[in-house]
Amino acid sequence: MLNRRDAIKLGSVAGAALIFPTKQLASALSDDPPEVRPFSVPLSIPPVLKPTRSTADTDFYDMRIAETELEILPGIRTRTLTFNGSFPGPTIRAQRGRNTVIRQFNGLPGPATVHLHGADVPPSSDGHPMDPIAPGQARVYRYPNDQRAATLWYHDHTHHLEGERVYRGLSGAYLLSDPVDARLPLPSGEFDVPLILRDAKFDSGGQLVFVPDDFLNRPTILVNGRPQPYFEVKRKLYRLRLINGSNLEMFKFRLSTGAPFLQIASDGGFLRVPVARHEIDVWPAERAEVLVDFRSVPPGTAIALQNAAALSENKRDILQFRVGGGASWSKPEIAIPGWPRARVPSAREEIPGWPSNDPLRGRATKTRRFVMRLDLGSGRFVINDKGFDPDRVDATIEHGSTEIWEIVNDDVALGIQHTMHLHLVQFRVLDRNGRPEPAYDAYPKDTVRLFPGDVVRIQATFDSYLGRYPFHCHFLDHATHSMMGQFEVVPRR
Ligand SMILES: [Cu+2]
Numbered sequence: 001m002l003n004r005r006d007a008i009k010l011g012s013v014a015g016a017a018l019i020f021p022t023k024q025l026a027s028a029l030s031d032d033p034p035e036v037r038p039f040s041v042p043l044s045i046p047p048v049l050k051p052t053r054s055t056a057d058t059d060f061y062d063m064r065i066a067e068t069e070l071e072i073l074p075g076i077r078t079r080t081l082t083f084n085g086s087f088p089g090p091t092i093r094a095q096r097g098r099n100t101v102i103r104q105f106n107g108l109p110g111p112a113t114v115h116l117h118g119a120d121v122p123p124s125s126d127g128h129p130m131d132p133i134a135p136g137q138a139r140v141y142r143y144p145n146d147q148r149a150a151t152l153w154y155h156d157h158t159h160h161l162e163g164e165r166v167y168r169g170l171s172g173a174y175l176l177s178d179p180v181d182a183r184l185p186l187p188s189g190e191f192d193v194p195l196i197l198r199d200a201k202f203d204s205g206g207q208l209v210f211v212p213d214d215f216l217n218r219p220t221i222l223v224n225g226r227p228q229p230y231f232e233v234k235r236k237l238y239r240l241r242l243i244n245g246s247n248l249e250m251f252k253f254r255l256s257t258g259a260p261f262l263q264i265a266s267d268g269g270f271l272r273v274p275v276a277r278h279e280i281d282v283w284p285a286e287r288a289e290v291l292v293d294f295r296s297v298p299p300g301t302a303i304a305l306q307n308a309a310a311l312s313e314n315k316r317d318i319l320q321f322r323v324g325g326g327a328s329w330s331k332p333e334i335a336i337p338g339w340p341r342a343r344v345p346s347a348r349e350e351i352p353g354w355p356s357n358d359p360l361r362g363r364a365t366k367t368r369r370f371v372m373r374l375d376l377g378s379g380r381f382v383i384n385d386k387g388f389d390p391d392r393v394d395a396t397i398e399h400g401s402t403e404i405w406e407i408v409n410d411d412v413a414l415g416i417q418h419t420m421h422l423h424l425v426q427f428r429v430l431d432r433n434g435r436p437e438p439a440y441d442a443y444p445k446d447t448v449r450l451f452p453g454d455v456v457r458i459q460a461t462f463d464s465y466l467g468r469y470p471f472h473c474h475f476l477d478h479a480t481h482s483m484m485g486q487f488e489v490v491p492r493r
Contacts, residue, residue: 045224047086060103064104065114070082080169101143106139113157117154122142149355167200168208186239197242199218212481219315247477250417253279253290255292258278268445285446367406374416379481394485406456419447427443432454
């Protein structure tokens, strides 16, 4: 009898073997990368991009997409794709109520697009796969930032290429703050740290190997572009923004000490109430913001951030926190106003000053059903038996309406996981297999996890822009192999 993990492995191998030549897989399997001792390289923090100019209500940026050779593994030059030469790309810090305008120059030999994941933006700035920047050309993306504070991220979304493009480096963090929330005494500055985590496979020469859907053979986890790094932390409270930038890797984060995280936000912003959690699932494209408290940890302590769901032992340890000396010691402070020290609020409690969170607007007037599976005949990943067709609209939605989407992962026999991501909206996960989703996984979400056999219902209100937007699995190797559809928001009749 197969256990779940064996079934997952079988499923993946079967899927990969169907789509890709066995020879290619076999050669990738035998080509061992240079060994890097765990926790031997320091964590790097991507630079925060500076605006080229700012007006009363807008910050303007210039970015350049290009091939770049840089160091990922110690002493080795690796060919990558980058925004502004940074792997991952530079961090954009945006503020609600101010526009961000980014001029993207495409220095690649082929087309490129840039999608801001989780953002409520007009279709012309969504980075739709069929709306590319031609090679050698520039394009201006306008982000109104008219939504709740959130950890968003930007990445390439070029038709049929997004999987490989993101894998080779085209992603970065976009941190949207809200001046109203800024009153909360949450950790800031050097204590507010984006961590983009992702899977990778290097060959013996230290070059990135991309074999689509080959998740059993991506043995290296990179954090902000560094393999299993260490991070020297002070005895302070930290805000970590965990961004899963993997094509395929599923994380179940935990701390090696068994201490809990305090989760404060999900994909689209703050939770209604923070929650203490010992393990947090974050699948490709999902985000979780957590507070980690090093204030009472003895100096010299090493604590590992681990993946409890790692499929191999060498991928379990992700990052090592090294707690520094007492120089910066400060008395434990209350992180959230009105929140008694060392106590986590219960789900029913109100926290004075905490951002409100009541998204369940409107009554759903339409229910749609989307079934996701690997089609064994064609070797393609399909939704409702169809692969992506840029000329087809799968859901026409009247502006202002609220819909329930019932999403099914039909890959029970093959044991393949999927996710569903909708552009444009944040949604609420109503239930999973008939049971209510826990609050920390219910809202605000733009990407939802689907285990084999799962039936998940989500609710969204389409009351911002008109136009055509994609929805797709965010295991990007699946999306690239056509697990994508389109919805179009049209004027109300
Ligand atoms: Cu999928």
